[in-house]
Amino acid sequence: MATMTIAKAINEGLRASLKSNPKSLLMGEDIGHLGGVYRVTDGLIKEFGADRVVDSPLAESGIVGTAIGLALRGYFPVCEIQFDGFVYPAFNQITTQLAKIHARSHGRLTVPVVIRIPYGGGIGSIEHHSESPEALFAHTAGLRIISPSNAHDAYWMIQKAIECQDPVIFFEPKRRYWLKGEVDVENAGLSEDPFKAHVVREGTDATIVAYGPLVPVALAAANAAIEDGRSIEVIDLRSISPVDFDTVEESVKKTGRLIVAHEAPTFGGIGGEIAARISERAFLHLEAPVIRVGGFHMPYPVAKVEEDYLPDIDKILEALDRSLAY
Amino acid sequence: MGSTQLPPGTDETLAATSAAVAASGEPVEMVQLLGPDGKLGTDPVFSDYAKRIDPEKLRVFYADMARIRRFDQEATALQRQGELALWVPLTGQEAAQIGSAHASQPQDYIFPTYREHGVALVRNVDLAELLKQFRGVSNGGWDPRGNNFHLYTLVLAAQTLHAVGYAMGIQRDQKLAVAGDSNDPKAAVIAYFGDGASSEGDVHESMVFAASYDAPVVFFCQNNHWAISVPTEVQTKVPLANRAKGYGFPGIRVDGNDVIAVHAVTEWALEHAREGRGPVLIEAYTYRVGAHTTADDPTKYRELAEEAAWREKDPLERLEKYLRTEGLADEAFFEQVQADGDELAKYVRSTTHGLEVPDIRDSFANVYAEAHPLIAEEQAWFEEYSAGFEADQEAAN
Ligand SMILES: Cc1ncc(C[n+]2csc(CCOP(=O)(O)OP(=O)(O)O)c2C)c(N)n1
Numbered sequence: 001m002a003t004m005t006i007a008k009a010i011n012e013g014l015r016a017s018l019k020s021n022p023k024s025l026l027m028g029e030d031i032g033h034l035g036g037v038y039r040v041t042d043g044l045i046k047e048f049g050a051d052r053v054v055d056s057p058l059a060e061s062g063i064v065g066t067a068i069g070l071a072l073r074g075y076f077p078v079c080e081i082q083f084d085g086f087v088y089p090a091f092n093q094i095t096t097q098l099a100k101i102h103a104r105s106h107g108r109l110t111v112p113v114v115i116r117i118p119y120g121g122g123i124g125s126i127e128h129h130s131e132s133p134e135a136l137f138a139h140t141a142g143l144r145i146i147s148p149s150n151a152h153d154a155y156w157m158i159q160k161a162i163e164c165q166d167p168v169i170f171f172e173p174k175r176r177y178w179l180k181g182e183v184d185v186e187n188a189g190l191s192e193d194p195f196k197a198h199v200v201r202e203g204t205d206a207t208i209v210a211y212g213p214l215v216p217v218a219l220a221a222a223n224a225a226i227e228d229g230r231s232i233e234v235i236d237l238r239s240i241s242p243v244d245f246d247t248v249e250e251s252v253k254k255t256g257r258l259i260v261a262h263e264a265p266t267f268g269g270i271g272g273e274i275a276a277r278i279s280e281r282a283f284l285h286l287e288a289p290v291i292r293v294g295g296f297h298m299p300y301p302v303a304k305v306e307e308d309y310l311p312d313i314d315k316i317l318e319a320l321d322r323s324l325a326y
Numbered sequence: 327m328g329s330t331q332l333p334p335g336t337d338e339t340l341a342a343t344s345a346a347v348a349a350s351g352e353p354v355e356m357v358q359l360l361g362p363d364g365k366l367g368t369d370p371v372f373s374d375y376a377k378r379i380d381p382e383k384l385r386v387f388y389a390d391m392a393r394i395r396r397f398d399q400e401a402t403a404l405q406r407q408g409e410l411a412l413w414v415p416l417t418g419q420e421a422a423q424i425g426s427a428h429a430s431q432p433q434d435y436i437f438p439t440y441r442e443h444g445v446a447l448v449r450n451v452d453l454a455e456l457l458k459q460f461r462g463v464s465n466g467g468w469d470p471r472g473n474n475f476h477l478y479t480l481v482l483a484a485q486t487l488h489a490v491g492y493a494m495g496i497q498r499d500q501k502l503a504v505a506g507d508s509n510d511p512k513a514a515v516i517a518y519f520g521d522g523a524s525s526e527g528d529v530h531e532s533m534v535f536a537a538s539y540d541a542p543v544v545f546f547c548q549n550n551h552w553a554i555s556v557p558t559e560v561q562t563k564v565p566l567a568n569r570a571k572g573y574g575f576p577g578i579r580v581d582g583n584d585v586i587a588v589h590a591v592t593e594w595a596l597e598h599a600r601e602g603r604g605p606v607l608i609e610a611y612t613y614r615v616g617a618h619t620t621a622d623d624p625t626k627y628r629e630l631a632e633e634a635a636w637r638e639k640d641p642l643e644r645l646e647k648y649l650r651t652e653g654l655a656d657e658a659f660f661e662q663v664q665a666d667g668d669e670l671a672k673y674v675r676s677t678t679h680g681l682e683v684p685d686i687r688d689s690f691a692n693v694y695a696e697a698h699p700l701i702a703e704e705q706a707w708f709e710e711y712s713a714g715f716e717a718d719q720e721a722a723n
Pocket of ligand 1: 058215441480482519523550552553618
């Protein structure tokens with residue numbers, strides 16, 4: 001077991017993939033000599049050279065579009081988008097091309113491209129550096145979307161993403177980059193489906209589902225709820241598309257209550273999809289409506305008010321209270 | 327040369343040698359009037375434009391460059407003290423910004439990126455307002471219509487298309503005005519962007535549109551040599567100015583640390599645009615002396631010797647030398663400039679502390695221009711939620 005930050009775990013995961021697969025390569029802005037603005041790719045260019053760790057021109061559509069071409073030629077490109085808010089110039093390539101090539105070729109072509117995006121708020125940054133655009137991509141069929149919440153998962157999930165034959169968008173919770181955790185580099189410990197949801201805390205009174213940056217918040221809320229004598233189960237979703245509804249359903253059948261928390265705006269978000277599915281699948285087990293905790297329907301606000309915007313322990317507890325009041 | 331308009335008073339040979347348009351791949355010449363030694367040279371085309379700059383204006387150039395450098399130092403210090411979330415320094419690029427901004431007229435509309443603090447100064451944007459974005463209290467700060475200086479744009483290159491569209495609007499207005507016989511002065515647009523941003527697809531598309539419709543727009547690229555850690559060579563194999571030729575309009579490389587040449591070239595380009603002769607690309611060849619932002623560490627990717635070599639070409643020092651040797655400014659002037667800088671720094675420091683911290687309610691206020699039920703619902707939820715805390719607080723007291 002090694003202890004490392006999430007950033008370091010991704011770095012080690014990328015290193016492992018670059019070592020084991022000579023056709024894997026990284027591309028993105030400032031990822032070479034600088035090691036990325038978050039230093040996630042630190043040192044990799046020294047070890048693997050400029051062909052494997054490509055400091056690209058400043059052009060997101062170009063990065064993703066050429067990655068598609070490389071993938072068609074048998075490579076496994078891993079693209080870094082510098083910040084969430086800068087993925088949009090590549091949106092066209094991702095949603096109209098990357099997502100659809102497998103289907104359009106009747107399964108003859110695969111495009112195993114990974115797109116790494118540091119996402120989410122809470123770092124006091126300026127515009128376009130704090131967004132959570134996962135629902136925009138989840139709505140597009142053909143893409144897999146995952147987000148680790150701890151170092152061990154980060155280390156393994158990035159490697160599984162690179163191995164995956166489908167395009168994967170790998171959302172990195174940037175405000176958790178420096179969160180340390182134990183990583184078992186020998187044993188992934190992930191089940192056969194590497195992106196199966198993970199019950200990180202067992203409980204009996206209600207279930208909180210979260211992913212990425214909000215998993216620690218959900219856990220803290222569950223701990224705080226103990227004071228009120230509540231036993232809360234917490235599920236780390238890990239995969240945003242597909243969603244492991246089975247694990248969520250099973251939990252809800254036990255607890256009867258469900259809160260879904262994410263940073264992205266509530267309206268049109270992943271939480272709505274989970275709420276709808278669970279209402280369909282476990283209606284008779286639900287003792288309260290599924291409650292969503294998310295961001296407001298507004299552009300991500302300025303740093304000085306982001307605390308009021310972001311789902312925090314209090315907002316989750318308030319949702320729990322509402323749920324338990326039924 | 328095709329059909330593009332050459333600088334006035336030139337033939338094709340001259341234009342090529344005076345750096346107006348060079349064939350792609352060929353070494354490009356650079357328009358320079360005031361050299362690093364502080365001596366004024368000549369240029370077959372642009373000297374005529376430089377002659378329009380009287381000594382008083384030269385002193386204004388100097389004063390503005392010095393003031394904005396002082397402001398830059400102050401903002402960097404404010405960031406270090408935790409008063410700003412981030413700062414984007416401009417030191418080294420003062421001549422490119424002050425020279426080009428002074429060439430514009432009030433009716434010209436300017437689309438900046440996020441480092442154009444010097445242009446903002448010339449456009450009389452309150453620099454404390456400009457800091458709002460970096461302090462995290464606003465995603466804009468100033469009224470763009472107040473000074474015809476648009477909001478900063480953080481998504482690289484997006485504004486270049488807006489600039490062209492705006493310029494197309496000016497064209498249409500002019501047609502309407504001719505019909506209605508208006509006395510409005512002719513206007514043009516300047517779009518600022520960096521050498522890194524020049525790789526974005528939007529820049530290409532903006533140039534296609536500008537060329538297709540002869541839009542009155544001047545593309546002003548500050549080639550400061552680095553896009554964070556990536557050198558210009560990764561963005562382009564030919565001098566950036568040469569790209570214009572491929573679109574069918576003039577491209578000029580100018581010494582971006584020479585405020586006189588920058589002013590001359592920009593004035594020519596703006597006149598060209600205002601007169602309906604189409605777009606121009608100016609590449610201001612300059613250098614970002616400091617870090618990309620306060621979050622960046624340039625020692626990771628570039629040599630100190632490179633920085634030192636560029637410091638030798640400092641835009642302020644060379645104008646100071648010129649002003650002194652020509653007897654155009656005395657010691658008292660330079661002392662006054664320094665005092666004004668300190669004054670500005672003091673003002674910025676005190677007003678930054680006082681910048682109002684907004685409320686999340688303000689963020690609900692302007693999502694839509696018209697009423698929207700989802701906003702109303704969410705805001706009502708927020709009010710109730712916050713009231714719950716206040717009630718708890720009271721109960722606890
Ligand atoms: C679309 C987009 N991609 C990435 C970024 C992140 N980013 C901000 S500034 C920058 C470098 C820009 O370099 P350049 O265009 O040369 O301008 P400079 O900052 O040097 O003035 C990068 C990569 C961004 N703001 N927008």
